[in-house]
Amino acid sequence: MSLILENVSHIYGEDTDMVVAALKEVNLEIPDGQFIGLIGHTGSGKSTLIQHLNGLLQPTKGTIYFNGQDINEKSYNRKELRSKVGLVFQYPEHQLFEVTVFQDVCFGPKNLGLEQKEVEMRAYKALKQAGVKEELFYHSPFDLSGGQKRRVAIAGVLAMEPQVLILDEPTAGLDPAGRDEILGQIKKLQKETKITVILVSHSMEDVAEYVDRIIVMNRGEVLFDDMPKEVFKEYKKLEEVGLAAPQVTYIMNSFIKEGFLTSSEATTIQEAKEEILSFLKKKKG
Amino acid sequence: MGIVKAVQLAFEYIRRDEEGNVEGITRAIDGVNLEIEEGQFIAVLGHNGSGKSTLAKHINALLHPTEGTVYVEGMDVREADKVWEIRQRAGMVFQNPDNQIIGQVVEEDVGFGPENLGVETKTIWERVEESLRAVGMYEFRKHSPNKLSGGQKQRVSIAGVIAMHPKCIILDEPTAMLDPNGRKEVIRAAKALNQVEGITIILITHYMEEVIHADYVYVMDQGKVVMKGKPKEIFSRVEELRKLRLDVPQVTQLAHELRKEGLDIPEGILTKEELVEAVKKIK
Incomplete structure (x- = not known):
C-alpha cells in the first residue's frame, strides 16, 4: 500500500511557445502512515505534483502507482482513487455550499453511493x-468563523475516509492558535488512523514541528527528500531557492558561531531548549 | 493631530438568516481610540474575527462607522465628499495579490490609480517609474503580472498604491499567501517605504516575527484594543498573548521556555543576538 512516482514529468503547453516543464523526472515513494511536508517556493511544482497524486492531472511522461496499480490506465477506477487520495485545496472553505454544516460533510460520502x-x-x-x-x-457553514469553516471543509474530505490526505496550505490566513489547533488535530488523526498525510506549507516552523519527512521541490524537481533536521541543515541552499529554515535553526547557528555549541540538530523550540540546557549543565558540571 | 486618529470608533452589523430576518447584531469594533503619528510603523495583531480588518477598512473609508469616527489627516471619514481624498491619502493592500491586479502589463497596473485621479499622462509615467523602483520591481515593468511570483505580485500591488502618493499604507495580511522569500520581499519593501519615503505603515499580520521592528504594536480582541506598546513590551507578555490566540516570535518563545526552566533570561527578547548574549551571561 503506497504511492510511487516513477520518472513523472508534466509539461504544460507542449507544442506551443508557452511550454513550461512543471515537473521533471520526479521519482518518489510514499509509504503508508508517513506525515510528509511538501515545501517549495511559488511555482516550484508543488501544486502540479499533488494534483497528480489523485489523478486530477496526468503526467505527460512517467507512471504513478497507487497500491501497485497504474492510476492512469484506462481501466483504473479514478473515482475510487479520489476517495482514497483526498485533496484539501487552499482556502477550502470557499467550496462550502450546503445549508448546514452536517449536510455539507454528507455530500461526499453520499456521492459514493x-x-x-x-x-x-x-x-x-x-x-x-x-x-x-x-x-x-x-x-449554516457561512455563519462560522474562518478557522471553523476550514475544519468543516477538511471534514468533508475526511468523510471520504481517505488513505492519503493531502492538504494544500491548510493554515493560510489563520491566527497562530488556529494554526496550532488545525495542525494538532491533523497530527492526532494521522497517529490514530495511520493514514498518510502530505502537508503543503510555506511555514518552515510548522513543517519542522509536525512532519517526519520533508520533500523540497525546486523548478519541478525534487531538491531534497529527508528528515527535517537533515533538510534544514541545508538552509543556505534552501534560501537560494526562495525558502528558509525555521527561525530556531538560525538561532542555534548564532550559538554555534559564538562557540557556544559545536553543532545542533534542533529544528523545534523544544529541541533547542534541550540542547541549550544540556550544554549549560555540562559547562557547570 | 496624528495622521490617523480613531475616536470612540464602533461598527455594528446586522446578522440575518436565510429569509433575511434579523438574528442579532454583531459589534465588530467596540469603542476603539487610537492615534498614529505620521511616519510611524504600526503593527496590528489579533486573532481571526478580532476586528483588525474591520478597523483597517474604516481608515480608508471602505466602511462607515456606526458610532465615533476616524480622522485621516484631519478629514472625517464620515464626510461623503472627502471619501476620494481619504482613499488617496490612505492606500490599502489586501491579502490576495490576484484580486488586486487588473492590468495586462505591470506598468499599466501601477498607472491605473493615478490615472483615475486625473493625473497628467507624463506625471503618471514618472510616478509609475518611481513607485516600481521603490518596491524593487522596475525591471519587471514590461512583464505580465500573471507570470510573477506571489511576492512580486504583492509588491506590484504596493507600487499601485504608492503611485497615488499616499501618506499612509494599510497592509492587511499581505504575506498570508506567500512563500518565505515572498514574505521577506514584501516586509522589506514596507520597511523601506517607511524609512526612506517616510510613509506611515499600518501592518496587519499573523506572523509575529514581522512586527518586531514596528514602532508600536496594537493587539485587538473582540473589537477592542487590548494591548498597546513597543514590540518588546508586547512580546514580554507571552501567556497573555496565548490567551488571545496569538503567539510570539520563535526566539522570544525559546527565551521564555528557558526562563521557565529557571535560567536568568529577561522576557521580551526579540533577536537571536539578544538571546545569545543573555545565555552567555549565565554562569
Missing part, C-alpha cells in the same frame, strides 16, 4: 476528527 445511515455516521465521525463542535453541526 453509500446508504444514508453510513453517510451520516461518516459525517459525524469526520466532523469530530476535524475538531468541529457538535453544537455547530446544524448551523
Whole structure:
C-alpha cells in the first residue's frame, strides 16, 4: 500500500511557445502512515505534483502507482482513487455550499453511493476528527468563523475516509492558535488512523514541528527528500531557492558561531531548549 | 493631530438568516481610540474575527462607522465628499495579490490609480517609474503580472498604491499567501517605504516575527484594543498573548521556555543576538 512516482514529468503547453516543464523526472515513494511536508517556493511544482497524486492531472511522461496499480490506465477506477487520495485545496472553505454544516460533510460520502445511515455516521465521525463542535453541526457553514469553516471543509474530505490526505496550505490566513489547533488535530488523526498525510506549507516552523519527512521541490524537481533536521541543515541552499529554515535553526547557528555549541540538530523550540540546557549543565558540571 | 486618529470608533452589523430576518447584531469594533503619528510603523495583531480588518477598512473609508469616527489627516471619514481624498491619502493592500491586479502589463497596473485621479499622462509615467523602483520591481515593468511570483505580485500591488502618493499604507495580511522569500520581499519593501519615503505603515499580520521592528504594536480582541506598546513590551507578555490566540516570535518563545526552566533570561527578547548574549551571561 503506497504511492510511487516513477520518472513523472508534466509539461504544460507542449507544442506551443508557452511550454513550461512543471515537473521533471520526479521519482518518489510514499509509504503508508508517513506525515510528509511538501515545501517549495511559488511555482516550484508543488501544486502540479499533488494534483497528480489523485489523478486530477496526468503526467505527460512517467507512471504513478497507487497500491501497485497504474492510476492512469484506462481501466483504473479514478473515482475510487479520489476517495482514497483526498485533496484539501487552499482556502477550502470557499467550496462550502450546503445549508448546514452536517449536510455539507454528507455530500461526499453520499456521492459514493453509500446508504444514508453510513453517510451520516461518516459525517459525524469526520466532523469530530476535524475538531468541529457538535453544537455547530446544524448551523449554516457561512455563519462560522474562518478557522471553523476550514475544519468543516477538511471534514468533508475526511468523510471520504481517505488513505492519503493531502492538504494544500491548510493554515493560510489563520491566527497562530488556529494554526496550532488545525495542525494538532491533523497530527492526532494521522497517529490514530495511520493514514498518510502530505502537508503543503510555506511555514518552515510548522513543517519542522509536525512532519517526519520533508520533500523540497525546486523548478519541478525534487531538491531534497529527508528528515527535517537533515533538510534544514541545508538552509543556505534552501534560501537560494526562495525558502528558509525555521527561525530556531538560525538561532542555534548564532550559538554555534559564538562557540557556544559545536553543532545542533534542533529544528523545534523544544529541541533547542534541550540542547541549550544540556550544554549549560555540562559547562557547570 | 496624528495622521490617523480613531475616536470612540464602533461598527455594528446586522446578522440575518436565510429569509433575511434579523438574528442579532454583531459589534465588530467596540469603542476603539487610537492615534498614529505620521511616519510611524504600526503593527496590528489579533486573532481571526478580532476586528483588525474591520478597523483597517474604516481608515480608508471602505466602511462607515456606526458610532465615533476616524480622522485621516484631519478629514472625517464620515464626510461623503472627502471619501476620494481619504482613499488617496490612505492606500490599502489586501491579502490576495490576484484580486488586486487588473492590468495586462505591470506598468499599466501601477498607472491605473493615478490615472483615475486625473493625473497628467507624463506625471503618471514618472510616478509609475518611481513607485516600481521603490518596491524593487522596475525591471519587471514590461512583464505580465500573471507570470510573477506571489511576492512580486504583492509588491506590484504596493507600487499601485504608492503611485497615488499616499501618506499612509494599510497592509492587511499581505504575506498570508506567500512563500518565505515572498514574505521577506514584501516586509522589506514596507520597511523601506517607511524609512526612506517616510510613509506611515499600518501592518496587519499573523506572523509575529514581522512586527518586531514596528514602532508600536496594537493587539485587538473582540473589537477592542487590548494591548498597546513597543514590540518588546508586547512580546514580554507571552501567556497573555496565548490567551488571545496569538503567539510570539520563535526566539522570544525559546527565551521564555528557558526562563521557565529557571535560567536568568529577561522576557521580551526579540533577536537571536539578544538571546545569545543573555545565555552567555549565565554562569
